Amino acid sequence: MKKLICIAFLSLCVFGCKKEQRTDYVINGKAKGLYNGIRVYLNTMDERGRITAIDTAIVMNETFTLDGTVEYPSLHYITVNGVNGRLPVIIENAVLELNINQEKFSNSKLKGSKENDIYSEFGFKVSELRKKLVDAKKKYNQSFILNDTLNLSNDKQFLENLEKEFNDFPYAHIEKNKEKYSSLTILSAQLNSRNLDTEKFISTYNNLDENIKTTSEGRKIGEIINSIKEKLKSEKSTTIGAIAPEFSAPNPEGKIVALSDVVSKGKITIIDFWAAWCGPCRRENPNVVKVYNKYHDKGLEIIGVGLDGRRGQQNPKEAWIKAIKDDNLTWHQVSNLKYFDQIARRYNVGSIPSMFVLDNEGKIVAKNLRGLALENKIAELLN
Template sequence: MQRIISFLCISIFLISCNKEKTDGFLINGNLDNVKNNSLVQLFRAEGRQTVIIDSTRINEKTFTLKGKIENPDMYFLTIEGIKGSLPLIVENETIDLTVYTDSIFASNIKGGKENNYFNDYQEFIKKIRTRSNHLTEEFKLAQQKQDTSKISSLRKEYEVMMEENDANDLNFMTKNNDAVLSGLILERALSTNKLEFTKIKEIYANFDEVVKNTRAGKVIAEYITANANTAIGSVAPNFSGPNPEGKTIALNDIKGKITIIDFWAAWCGPCRKENPNVVKVYEKYHSKGLEIIGVSLDGTPQQKDAKQAWKDAIEKDKLTWHHVSNLQYFNDPIAKQFNINSIPATYLIDAEGKIIAKNLRGAALENKIAELLN
């Protein structure tokens, strides 16, 4: 049921209005009950950082935020003393916001083209939310009673509900190709693997230029380019990065007869579990022309010393091949070149750099290497 929670969060967009023209955005907020002088902040998530766009203090249950942005996008509003943050799409227009302090997600926005799109979309989301809450409660009761038949039935009902949700998303994006929300929905879909690559390209191609020029639109365009460049049969894009000693290493400089590009991280449990298998394959086939270059996605906010964690993992797991990392987590430019959304992830390339296979592990990896080098 976790997927529906994150889905609902991203779906509760509050859209800008067109009440009065401004050079930038103007957010006029009214609250039903909150302390004077409480802090209000508008921010966006930029990689691992939080970037404050504007902030102010509440005065007599009202506040005003203003600024100028390049393109419409999703931002978040927080109010001191109120639980949670409110996602909203901000564009350079006037937004009238009514905040309900008992539930920030129930806040109301009036006006604007994007808000009209949102209201249509939100009607379906409200039904999904109600059904999801009902299923969650029934699921808890069934687990308490150890009613396996009921649990199975509820899981099927949940799957049907999510299929309806996916169909609604697809229908919305297809019909509303000029809506910023459509771009945000498609951007979210990139990490769920629910849509075939050809369908993603088709939807994006149908988007209005306004949507293509948003941040989400540009992310989708980069995804499409990277996916085309890293398809089986394509020549893998060259890349370079610093090794643990700070020396720059490029893929084209270390290629063997067969090369494994291995995306991993010290913090990644499945990666560390797979490492002994990769070590075994490397020791067996390195003399026959196998090379490996590990690309670490260390650099999470939780790592106090990401570089040391990376180096320690290399030593502990006895990974004696080439390694590079920009220590930027999933924002690593190499990860973006290869559309890496989860790890472990591997690419097999031949001596000319052509991609032969993807994401082979364990016996499947060894069997493929044996086939290619024996």
């Protein structure tokens, strides 16, 4: 019996002494050379790149302390009054040590965060690859200028391989660390890439651990991916040769008009996305009127899709109807008066004017033509 009691007591000690996960962070800072009264800020950054301070500390005797709590390890930025630049760091709920290097702020070090260690390792490797890329480009350009045919081909191949390695590295790093919160930060940064590989981006996101994807940032990326998928779908459905997606909307009298109703009446149909507030659209309208008047009797139909209703527009319906009258747009007109609405998204329309030319079966045969190019295409189809 005594033996059992001792075992139970030891078990309680083991479990009672188990280290609990912290629910707050403390950043103990060292700031050698900084004067008393200098402020140190912990910041977040929004989608537009705007910095917001969430905590402030004052340097005293070359030390400072920042503390608070984060929902999960996430990217923050340290800034210091009088010191240029900002230091990206992954903050997690732990006791952290930050050593400020005011001479070269980017060399400042944060210790105590495993997530930040992984993120810093990634940043170091990216800088290394970027330097190699710069050197490889210089070497290739030199061979090109000197017409050094002996080395040009090899230099070009080396550069292309290095570019591929550079572009693939973030995804490879994330695959190795898909359970780490810092991977979410790295993946999010890929959205700013000029040549985003959407397929690889989506695949990498899908392979992240579920607890990473369910964070607020993870859900935000998930929503962006849904938008990307919708855009890809609309791009595919509005390519030349595809059947134009069906839609319907109210005309100025409130009657619902469908695309199929208009297509069935003519040999060729133009879908014209425009708006009363759109200067380029209004300047293009006289040309569309000219084409319509010239070819309507030969089988040309037009359905205008008004994208009025943008924020700040006064009386969008009145503006839309007035523009129809002022510009003599005597063909079919519809609008949900909801700016770039679901019809525009279905057609992947991000700017106006935007036009789609359909044959008598509703198949897209041309798009985004203006002026003489539009008239010539309609003439080709109907003459």
